Amino acid sequence: MITAAASMSALGLGLGLLLGAAARKFHVETPPVVDEMESVLPGTNCGQCGYPGCRGAAEAIAEGSAPVTLCPPGGRDVALQLAEIVGVSCSGGPEISGIAETEPQVAFIFEDHCTGCTKCFKRCPTDAIVGAAKQIHTVIWDACTGCDACVQVCPTEAIVLRTRPRTLQSWYWEKPDAQRFASAGHA
Amino acid sequence: MMGAVFSSLFSRIRGGVHPETRKFLSAGCAIEPMPLPALLRVPLQQHIGAPAEPLVARDDHVLKGQLIARARGAISANLHAPTSGRVIAVGHFPAPHPSGLPVPTITIRPDGEDAWGPRMARLRPEDAGPEEIAQRVAEAGIVGMGGATFPASVKLNLRDRYRLHTLIVNAAECEPYLTCDDRLMRERAEELADGAGIMARALGVDRIVVAIEANKPEAAAAMRRHNLGLGRPIQVKVVPTQYPMGSEKHLVRAVTGRETPARALTAELGVVVHNAATAYAVHQAVRYGEPLISRVVTVSGRGVGRPANVQALIGTPVADLLEHCGGLAAEPDRLLLGGPMMGQPIENRRVPIVKGTNGILALTRAETRKPEVMPCIRCGTCVQACPCGLTPFELNARIQADDLDGAVRVGLLDCVSCGCCSYICPSNIPLVQGFSFARGRLAEKESRKHQQEETKRLAAARTAREEAIAEAKRAAMARHKAMMAEKKRRAAEEAAQAADEAAPEPREAAK
Numbered sequence: 001m002i003t004a005a006a007s008m009s010a011l012g013l014g015l016g017l018l019l020g021a022a023a024r025k026f027h028v029e030t031p032p033v034v035d036e037m038e039s040v041l042p043g044t045n046c047g048q049c050g051y052p053g054c055r056g057a058a059e060a061i062a063e064g065s066a067p068v069t070l071c072p073p074g075g076r077d078v079a080l081q082l083a084e085i086v087g088v089s090c091s092g093g094p095e096i097s098g099i100a101e102t103e104p105q106v107a108f109i110f111e112d113h114c115t116g117c118t119k120c121f122k123r124c125p126t127d128a129i130v131g132a133a134k135q136i137h138t139v140i141w142d143a144c145t146g147c148d149a150c151v152q153v154c155p156t157e158a159i160v161l162r163t164r165p166r167t168l169q170s171w172y173w174e175k176p177d178a179q180r181f182a183s184a185g186h187a
Numbered sequence: 188m189m190g191a192v193f194s195s196l197f198s199r200i201r202g203g204v205h206p207e208t209r210k211f212l213s214a215g216c217a218i219e220p221m222p223l224p225a226l227l228r229v230p231l232q233q234h235i236g237a238p239a240e241p242l243v244a245r246d247d248h249v250l251k252g253q254l255i256a257r258a259r260g261a262i263s264a265n266l267h268a269p270t271s272g273r274v275i276a277v278g279h280f281p282a283p284h285p286s287g288l289p290v291p292t293i294t295i296r297p298d299g300e301d302a303w304g305p306r307m308a309r310l311r312p313e314d315a316g317p318e319e320i321a322q323r324v325a326e327a328g329i330v331g332m333g334g335a336t337f338p339a340s341v342k343l344n345l346r347d348r349y350r351l352h353t354l355i356v357n358a359a360e361c362e363p364y365l366t367c368d369d370r371l372m373r374e375r376a377e378e379l380a381d382g383a384g385i386m387a388r389a390l391g392v393d394r395i396v397v398a399i400e401a402n403k404p405e406a407a408a409a410m411r412r413h414n415l416g417l418g419r420p421i422q423v424k425v426v427p428t429q430y431p432m433g434s435e436k437h438l439v440r441a442v443t444g445r446e447t448p449a450r451a452l453t454a455e456l457g458v459v460v461h462n463a464a465t466a467y468a469v470h471q472a473v474r475y476g477e478p479l480i481s482r483v484v485t486v487s488g489r490g491v492g493r494p495a496n497v498q499a500l501i502g503t504p505v506a507d508l509l510e511h512c513g514g515l516a517a518e519p520d521r522l523l524l525g526g527p528m529m530g531q532p533i534e535n536r537r538v539p540i541v542k543g544t545n546g547i548l549a550l551t552r553a554e555t556r557k558p559e560v561m562p563c564i565r566c567g568t569c570v571q572a573c574p575c576g577l578t579p580f581e582l583n584a585r586i587q588a589d590d591l592d593g594a595v596r597v598g599l600l601d602c603v604s605c606g607c608c609s610y611i612c613p614s615n616i617p618l619v620q621g622f623s624f625a626r627g628r629l630a631e632k633e634s635r636k637h638q639q640e641e642t643k644r645l646a647a648a649r650t651a652r653e654e655a656i657a658e659a660k661r662a663a664m665a666r667h668k669a670m671m672a673e674k675k676r677r678a679a680e681e682a683a684q685a686a687d688e689a690a691p692e693p694r695e696a697a698k
Contacts, residue, residue, distance in 0.1 A: 074639075125645075
């Protein structure tokens with residue numbers, strides 16, 4: 001009787017301590033959904049969404065004060081991933097289909113207008129601009145996310161965003177039109 | 188006879204279709220040389236892998252066979268000048284590709300001399316080691332000439348990683364219309380057999396099988412006459428006429444009866460497959476030191492004035508080849524590079540032929556079909572026809588619903604794009620076209636994902652760097668402050684000392 005009671009109370013005490021320790025060890029400050037969303041966002045803190053950095057944007061989405069389509073450089077893929085995380089239905093939603101149209105953008109520098117002021121070069125969140133003072137700058141397209149930061153700081157308006165040029169490697173056939181038979185039927 | 192029937196019964200592949208072969212248009216035409224075209228355009232990427240690096244500049248004079256672009260990286264191929272002449276541009280030109288996008292290209296204006304530069308030293312394959320042969324094949328810029336254009340030397344070096352026992356020379360030529368390999372075997376069987384022997388030596392295998400479809404009896408007879416390659420017996424295997432017999436994995440299935448695992452190399456079964464034209468190119472490179480600068484191209488279709496098999500220089504514009512073959516008899520409904528099943532339509536006739544171009548087809552309206560697409564009636568014919576054992580109608584439904592992951596689950600990545608399903612579909616549904624789209628879309632998604640990760644890495648690196656700079660600045664500032672404080676203290680001390688020294692005197696004076 002005493003042994004049973006002692007063992008039971010020891011067990012209870014032990015488990016209680018374990019739970020307490022676990023609660024301390026695995027304490028979560030923010031909702032995990034924010035971390036998850038932050039890992040999906042580009043992480044460049046470019047500020048195009050209007051929130052202070054990608055973390056701020058993630059918090060805003062978690063609160064419900066921002067749509068999942070807030071990230072222009074992330075494009076459709078990021079929007080879909082965010083929608084999946086927060087559980088927003090996005091199949092055929094007007095916002096999602098709106099950004100489905102946008103091709104990925106990259107910055108382009110008109111060399112005639114570049115004065116080599118290094119402003120864009122300092123501002124670029126992914127170090128995609130190469131240049132030095134009084135030298136014409138250029139953009140490494142593979143690293144550019146089209147975040148618009150450089151366009152805004154350029155004093156001579158020498159930078160524009162363009163759709164990423166297609167190459168043989170990135171080209172592929174268009175989706176065959178499934179609706180074609182309907183029109184053929186009418187004709 | 189009984190044996191042949193029996194073996195052909197068992198060497199059939201699953202599914203497949205039997206399109207009208209229409210090889211009679213050009214099968215009787217001997218390989219003919221072609222006069223030098225006015226311009227030659229050599230794209231820097233004619234192979235799978237990295238584009239070659241140009242070694243010539245504008246206004247350079249080049250000699251025939253001179254190396255004009257060097258392979259870059261492990262999977263790439265050298266390029267050589269197809270004839271002597273002047274380089275008039277190293278720039279961009281539309282690719283021989285349905286997109287017609289500009290690609291880096293070297294343009295040469297032939298001087299008409301056709302003067303050879305120094306050739307590579309001849310190699311006696313009987314004495315040369317496997318590495319030496321593979322090295323020579325790489326130097327000659329030889330790629331798989333059946334259309335896949337994978338660098339041949341890389342495939343010859345598979346002996347290090349797999350236990351190989353058989354070389355299959357792919358001479359099935361299952362695509363309708365094409366007869367270039369057929370003619371090559373009929374006219375140059377001895378050279379081809381020698382090339383196969385050289386490749387077998389490089390691979391370290393003793394068994395050579397030349398697989399020929401049953402509709403080319405003359406070619407099979409010619410190969411039987413030359414049944415020794417470098418002392419190794421060559422077995423001629425007649426496989427049934429069935430599309431896509433020439434697909435690497437399906438040919439291995441037909442010849443050895445064994446199936447290659449999904450997304451694996453045939454080398455895992457100990458078998459390596461090389462195209463017949465590749466074997467001929469290897470012979471030329473090893474025996475005569477001639478790089479790959481020309482190939483046999485079938486120019487055919489009802490839209491061509493005089494169908495022919497032409498020995499054409501790499502870089503010859505399609506328009507010149509068509510002109511050489513009597514021009515266009517009728518305005519073609521479709522102009523294709525390659526065969527009618529897997530070939531690629533082109534719009535621009537000024538694009539050049541490349542190492543992987545085995546045919547130019549000008550198909551008239553009667554030979555193509557305008558697909559009046561109808562709804563899927565779930566007849567399952569595509570499932571029966573698919574040589575890879577897939578369910579094309581299901582793949583298509585998932586792709587139309589933008590469910591790419593679902594399409595991958597039902598085997599999108601195992602599709603070889605042979606086009607049997609589209610060919611056989613009674614509703615004319617563009618099945619294989621949808622699969623090409625889906626694969627392109629999938630690759631794009633992958634690359635975007637990769638780019639997102641890279642962006643994150645770059646952004647993190649930048650943040651880390653900025654923090655390090657700020658930290659360094661703070662440290663410098665602190666050092667500077669400490670130094671200033673030290674200086675001040677010293678100055679104060681000195682002033683105090685000076686005051687101490689100066690002070691007694693007035694005191695004394697005061698005394």
